Amino acid sequence: MRLTSRNACQTADQLDSLHDLRKEFRLADGMIYLDGNSLGAQPHAAMRKAQHVIENEWGNDLIKSWNTAGWFDLPSRLGNQLAPLIGADPNEVVVTDTTSINLFKAIAAALDIQARDPATAHKKTIITESSNFPTDIYMAEGITRWLDRGYHIQLIESPEDLATSINDDTALVMLTHVNYRSGYLHDMQYVTAQAHQHGAMCIWDLAHSAGAVPVELNKANADFAVGCCYKYLNGGPGAPAFIWVPHRHQAQFAHPLTGWWGHAAPFAMQTHFEATPGIRRALCGTQPIVSLAMIESGLDLFARTNMQTIRDKSLALTDLFIQRVEHVCASHQLELVTPRSHQHRGSHVSFKHEHAYAIIQALIARQVIGDYREPGIMRFGFTPLYTSFTDVWDAVEHLSDILDKQLYDKNIQRNVVT
Numbered sequence: 277m278r279l280t281s282r283n284a285c286q287t288a289d290q291l292d293s294l295h296d297l298r299k300e301f302r303l304a305d306g307m308i309y310l311d312g313n314s315l316g317a318q319p320h321a322a323m324r325k326a327q328h329v330i331e332n333e334w335g336n337d338l339i340k341s342w343n344t345a346g347w348f349d350l351p352s353r354l355g356n357q358l359a360p361l362i363g364a365d366p367n368e369v370v371v372t373d374t375t376s377i378n379l380f381k382a383i384a385a386a387l388d389i390q391a392r393d394p395a396t397a398h399k400k401t402i403i404t405e406s407s408n409f410p411t412d413i414y415m416a417e418g419i420t421r422w423l424d425r426g427y428h429i430q431l432i433e434s435p436e437d438l439a440t441s442i443n444d445d446t447a448l449v450m451l452t453h454v455n456y457r458s459g460y461l462h463d464m465q466y467v468t469a470q471a472h473q474h475g476a477m478c479i480w481d482l483a484h485s486a487g488a489v490p491v492e493l494n495k496a497n498a499d500f501a502v503g504c505c506y507k508y509l510n511g512g513p514g515a516p517a518f519i520w521v522p523h524r525h526q527a528q529f530a531h532p533l534t535g536w537w538g539h540a541a542p543f544a545m546q547t548h549f550e551a552t553p554g555i556r557r558a559l560c561g562t563q564p565i566v567s568l569a570m571i572e573s574g575l576d577l578f579a580r581t582n583m584q585t586i587r588d589k590s591l592a593l594t595d596l597f598i599q600r601v602e603h604v605c606a607s608h609q610l611e612l613v614t615p616r617s618h619q620h621r622g623s624h625v626s627f628k629h630e631h632a633y634a635i636i637q638a639l640i641a642r643q644v645i646g647d648y649r650e651p652g653i654m655r656f657g658f659t660p661l662y663t664s665f666t667d668v669w670d671a672v673e674h675l676s677d678i679l680d681k682q683l684y685d686k687n688i689q690r691n692v693v694t
């Protein structure tokens with residue numbers, strides 16, 4: 277259905293099967309929040325949960341809560357709740373640490389598996405994209421420098437270069453499923469198969485995918501995956517991240533952060549490290565329980581819908597946004613950097629403009645929240661659980677008003693976080 281008026285958007289919102297879920301989030305009146313791809317909105321339940329954890333579990337029950345409130349099991353319990361959203365099986369996911377740290381574990385474990393197998397021990401190249409989120413590249417750089425075994429990182433410039441770049445020397449293909457800047461969505465199954473054909477392993481960063489697009493890790497036969505809980509999963513600022521290790525790799529998953537939470541018997545207090553047999557070997561040390569506990573409130577909301585419904589609405593929202601911007605802002609120099617094709621589009625849309633930072637700040641001043649990414653990119657995230665069609669319509673009206681009347685300050689000072 278093509279939405280050509282604000283009234284039509286309001287009608288679409290009434291008919292939207294996700295409409296009721298918006299009420300579950302704390303969103304200020306008048307705010308149009310298009311940044312759920314950076315920091316998801318707060319579920320009302322998170323406030324109640326925080327109160328409970330701090331008041332009762334920590335305040336009253338103190339140390340007993342490791343057992344009585346299930347604190348020790350929380351990384352695996354949340355992992356099992358998250359698993360269906362990413363096509364993982366039970367006991368394949370833990371919620372823990374940060375995405376960067378989980379990447380470190382996954383890269384280290386993958387290189388270790390490759391190095392121990394005589395058929396793959398010669399492989400020295402890690403392929404990723406130059407447009408990947410910087411932390412992914414930095415973590416690979418850190419490991420390769422530290423290992424000092426001749427690994428080399430090959431940065432490819434476009435997804436089309438993957439086919440010609442993966443070869444017999446490729447140890448690892450490490451990609452972000454939905455690019456943080458352009459919103460380009462990789463075909464996980466196809467790329468993983470290409471990597472496997474050459475004996476390489478494939479690690480996926482699902483930071484912009486989990487809760488945003490359907491993900492089928494096991495179906496794609498992926499090797500490892502990591503991702504954020506503070507974006508589309510609405511787990512709160514700095515919420516612990518997740519790591520997926522499929523059953524078929526768990527026995528060989530040996531990362532170097534061998535802390536006691538990954539030990540087979542943590543309270544036996546043994547002198548030597550012995551990895552626990554299952555997914556909990558991906559853990560390292562004590563987890564930030566208050567932050568971890570918040571994640572459940574976000575995940576609970578996904579149980580009221582399914583990823584296909586979310587995907588259908590996400591595409592309708594991003595289609596509407598692209599159509600409206602290109603229609604009402606046609607006289608301005610905006611360049612769409614997000615793929616038009618549904619097959620390769622995630623759940624955010626980015627436009628390039630010479631004054632992108634200033635324009636984003638002008639939008640934020642009107643309570644239309646997006647963000648800025650280098651170079652010259654305005655990025656807008658669409659979160660089907662709470663973004664409405666009317667939000668999209670109104671956001672574009674604000675954008676065109678700001679552009680038409682040049683209501684932005686070209687010399688505005690940059691904030692640290694853009």
Ligand SMILES: Cc1ncc(COP(=O)(O)O)c(C=O)c1O
Binds near residue numbers: 377517
């Ligand atoms: C693709 C991707 N990976 C990783 C991260 C962040 O990792 P961390 O939570 O370790 O800061 C982000 C965003 O912050 C991201 O977009």
Ligand SMILES: Nc1c(O)cccc1C(=O)C[C@H](N)C(=O)O
Binds near residue numbers: 313314315456457693
């Ligand atoms: N992780 C963030 C942070 O620590 C501060 C501000 C923003 C973020 C983000 O989530 C950035 C995000 N990964 C991005 O895609 O740009």
